[in-house]
Amino acid sequence: MNFTVTAGHGAGDPGAVAKSGETEAALMTELRDDVAARLRAMGHQVKTDGAKWENWPLVRALKLIPQADVAIELHTNAFTNSTAGGVEVISLPQHREMARMLARRIAHTLEVPVRGAGGWIDQSASARGRLGFVNAGGLIVETFFISNPIELQRYLDRKLLVASAIAECLSPPQWGAT
Numbered sequence: 785m786n787f788t789v790t791a792g793h794g795a796g797d798p799g800a801v802a803k804s805g806e807t808e809a810a811l812m813t814e815l816r817d818d819v820a821a822r823l824r825a826m827g828h829q830v831k832t833d834g835a836k837w838e839n840w841p842l843v844r845a846l847k848l849i850p851q852a853d854v855a856i857e858l859h860t861n862a863f864t865n866s867t868a869g870g871v872e873v874i875s876l877p878q879h880r881e882m883a884r885m886l887a888r889r890i891a892h893t894l895e896v897p898v899r900g901a902g903g904w905i906d907q908s909a910s911a912r913g914r915l916g917f918v919n920a921g922g923l924i925v926e927t928f929f930i931s932n933p934i935e936l937q938r939y940l941d942r943k944l945l946v947a948s949a950i951a952e953c954l955s956p957p958q959w960g961a962t
């Protein structure tokens with residue numbers, strides 16, 4: 785299959801910043817590279833929005849979506865209340881089931897709740913308005929709350945497991961294959 789995996793923000797925009805200094809853009813660029821490497825190891829074609837540690841601006845990343853069977857962009861959520869938490873995936877209705885599967889796998893890995901409708905946020909019901917990446921057919925993964933120190937630490941401890949969960953969700957193993 786052909787996948788596009790991109791990292792939110794970048795090109796000088798750090799995205800959300802944790803009290804402890806970690807930035808959304810850097811964490812999600814690292815996660816993107818790990819997910820892409822795992823998908824390639826499974827035999828898939830993967831386009832990313834930049835070489836290792838590089839993170840193109842959104843307008844350039846958008847061009848990679850129509851070339852892919854599935855396109856995801858990785859973000860972290862943030863809120864003024866540091867106890868807010870959980871994972872959600874924003875998409876158009878036709879990608880609802882994939883959105884929910886991704887959210888559930890990440891929720892299981894990080895032991896955090898799913899938000900929205902079973903992990904899925906319908907873009908039309910989102911307070912974020914119309915996201916270019918979603919309108920172009922992609923899924924936005926809000927992996928966890930970077931503003932929640934407990935979730936951030938758990939993510940840092942388990943980021944390899946999160947990458948594995950995302951890659952396996954996008955490319956389910958062929959059970960029974962030899």
Ligand SMILES: [Zn+2]
Pocket residue numbers: 792793799800808859860
């Ligand atoms: Zn973001």
